[in-house]
Amino acid sequence: MSQEITGLSERMDFYAHLAFLPGKRVNLCGIYLNQAYRISGSNTESPVIVLPLEGAAEFELDGQSFLSAPGVPFVLEPNAEYCAHVSAETHLFIVQMGSPGARKPQAFPRSGDPNIARLLESFVIQMAFLKGHEHALERVQWFERALVQHCGDGSVTSLPEVHVRDERRICQAVKLINERLEHGVDLEMVASESGLSIRNLYYLMKKYTGMSPYNYCLSRRLIKARESLIRNYEEDPQIANHALRWGFNHLGRFSSYYREHFGEYPSETLECLESLTKFSENVGAVEGARSRQGVRHGSAIPRSVEISP
Incomplete structure (x- = not known):
């Protein structure tokens, strides 16, 4: 995959946020892109569903253009060569179906399936109110069953009778x-x-x-502490500092809350970040030499990068 920045946002404090959650039959990914990008590459052997929650993505395949926006999902077929123009300030929810070698599901319409859009949007809204890691796994299993059912016979599992956006x-x-x-x-x-x-x-x-209001506040503070740790761990690797910033005065209790909510301890998050840093050796600027320090901290912006598997 390669990507090229095509437009700059006024917000320069970060380039992108990414979250990934694997399931047994689907992999889920949320990406928030601060800048406008042109992304091109080749899909894997599994279908991928892309739904913008904010912003838009225009896909070019086989000489045709497909505009994907909130409420209008796009399905990238297995092994497809693609090019996508993604607007700045875009939040994408991406679902990878199955795994290489698995039985292929029934084909989706390439663009605009309203039932898929409703299912994905409902799931994303519910994910904002997770009680913890185990609850997240339960919701992913429900989502997997609903999506696989839709792939098989076109039906849609009933959505919750009460929906937070209705209040x-x-x-x-x-x-x-x-x-x-x-x-x-x-x-x-x-x-x-x-x-x-x-x-x-x-x-x-x-x-x-x-959730009660107190538990919602607790979950959001944990998320903010995790974001702070991930974004700033190189400058400040002390877990206690990130916990204190978001109101957790007892490090042991914070670690316990963190483990319950994310399925890992803060120290394990740091170990994962160190591993990702090693993988970043496969990411480099195409046009001209840029220092890694400059790319990381924004003193130099690569106009185009390639990511090797």
């Missing part, structure tokens, strides 16, 4: 919590500004998300 006040409360995490969250004030009593906030959060 405007809870959506507002979640938005306020997310905005105030770094400076502390006053749940009574959040409830008031969302048009709720504190009692109704707890009741409706539990009904629509399966």
